Amino acid sequence: MESRHLRYALALAEHQHFGRAAAALGIAQPPLSQQIAALERELGARLFDRTARGVFPTAAGEAFLARARRALAEMSAAVSDAGRAARGETGRLRLGFIGSALLELLPSVLGTFIRDRPEVRLGLQEMSTRRSTTALLAGELDIAIGRGAPRGAGAEDLVSVTVGRDHLVAVVGAAHPFAGQAKVSLEQLKGQHLIVAPADEEPTVATWLAGLLGEGADAPERAGGVTEAWDAHTIIGLASCGVGVGLGPACLRVAARPDVRVCEVSPRVELPELVMSFRAQDRSPVLAAFLDITRERCPGVAQRLERRLGTR
Amino acid sequence: MESRHLRYALALAEHQHFGRAAAALGIAQPPLSQQIAALERELGARLFDRTARGVFPTAAGEAFLARARRALAEMSAAVSDAGRAARGETGRLRLGFIGSALLELLPSVLGTFIRDRPEVRLGLQEMSTRRSTTALLAGELDIAIGRGAPRGAGAEDLVSVTVGRDHLVAVVGAAHPFAGQAKVSLEQLKGQHLIVAPADEEPTVATWLAGLLGEGADAPERAGGVTEAWDAHTIIGLASCGVGVGLGPACLRVAARPDVRVCEVSPRVELPELVMSFRAQDRSPVLAAFLDITRERCPGVAQRLERRLGTR
């Protein structure tokens, strides 16, 4: 039995007339008679009563037609669902990202994405750069956003593109001695208690800073000490109440409150680039849609992405 | 798109291998490749990723396969539902019957029918012979059981068969003068208050009895008077408390209580036969099943039914 038989039976039930049903189906009347007869033979049951006043389904026909309608509805739903999935209108996209991506990049890109693809289930999870790379390679994420291009085993299976650059800024409370300064020198930071983001791999932000400041010792041992805070608002909050000097990417400015001051660090210190990665062999249309939007919203990303994708 | 495409796609998803899926489908590998390719072309979407480690559905493929499974399940359900309906295992049977059919005939036949066809919805309604005939012709009933063969317009479209014969018996309370008698003569009934079943057409039971007893006047006017009671238990109940002499079919005996006596009426008076009717053109398998059971349970019905059905 083929779905053709279902369509024919439904047309016949609708028109109650072999000739008109056949015309509606775009075939001649004899083939319709034959196909209905073949269907009835296969089922071992008469589906239609041919009376002088028209063709009417039997009890078996009614039972059959009810199921046939649902079967055909499922089939057309299969077509449309497949199409929507192929166009990336439905599906799932799992993002792993570091907290600072939440400050500028993600609000812009995700806002557009959610408006364009309301039926895509988004999975968002803040995590370290290292963890996101691992999860991406394990297939647990579709996109990873971190600082610095992924390194290590499997990194060659990923495509990465720079989506943002930041330099280091200092955040202090309004009462802090630095508060009036537009710039803070590295020299001035020596010996200050610092508030920075933690890291789960070497070199940590703290040790990297220690080296930058010309302090040789391990971070916890350095003069002034270090506090690690996971997210931007905690760094700013701690800085505002005078715990120490917050250090982070320039995008911290968007989260700054009135009671803190953000100072440029002089000389300017570039942070590792904000990098978006995905699996090179991932052909998901949802991913493609996300990349499209990233292209639109992040000037300069487009060309870099094309160059990378060209080699896929 | 035909259901073949769904079957092929599901087989391919299951085996993750064109060759093995084709073997499972009983076809060669090239036709499977072609059909999948044609399906993907029609949908405008790739459904399977052909990798070195196997064939795996894409996101669109997953969406498609989920619907395809349900569509095929509906199709096989259509086949089985149609078969069961055709065999009379499901469906509906609406019976209209007079109360006395509940005493002997229906308990026996319905008991077997419900055991054999638990999924058939039964519609049972007590009604007069006249009403059941009307409802049967109007298509509101499938079977009518009454006394006497249906008459009037449309009766020739019905098949009727005698399913029981009864003669008249009298029911009296234990304290009644007739209680000790095995027989009651028609002469003795004259002037007694009678309790009989009502009727919605002429002649009513009461007028028929009046004629039988040689009483010329209308029933309500006759000496002794008449009480009409719809069902057997009411007739018996009224007789038991001395209201009068209950008159009804011999099958009343099965409903008799210890405090009443049932007397034969002498000479024996035959009542109109208990007749089962159905539409001659009704080919419902549920009806056929019911007739089969009636045949088994009612000796003598079989031959009469065959004779009637032979002419359909």
Place this chain on the structure above:
DNA sequence: CGCCGTCGATATCTTCTGGATATCGCCTCG
């Protein structure tokens, strides 16, 4: 009462497509 028109079934032929066989190209693995 008989003729005609309608409708579904049947017969025959055509066409198309689903399937088989043979082979190719590609990738992986030893």
Place this chain on the structure above:
DNA sequence: CGAGGCGATATCCAGAAGATATCGACGGCG
């Protein structure tokens, strides 16, 4: 670098879906 496995492609064939012509049955109408 060669061998083997796998999916795609090319070609051919057969069966079945469909078209055309016709038949048979039934109902309506003159």
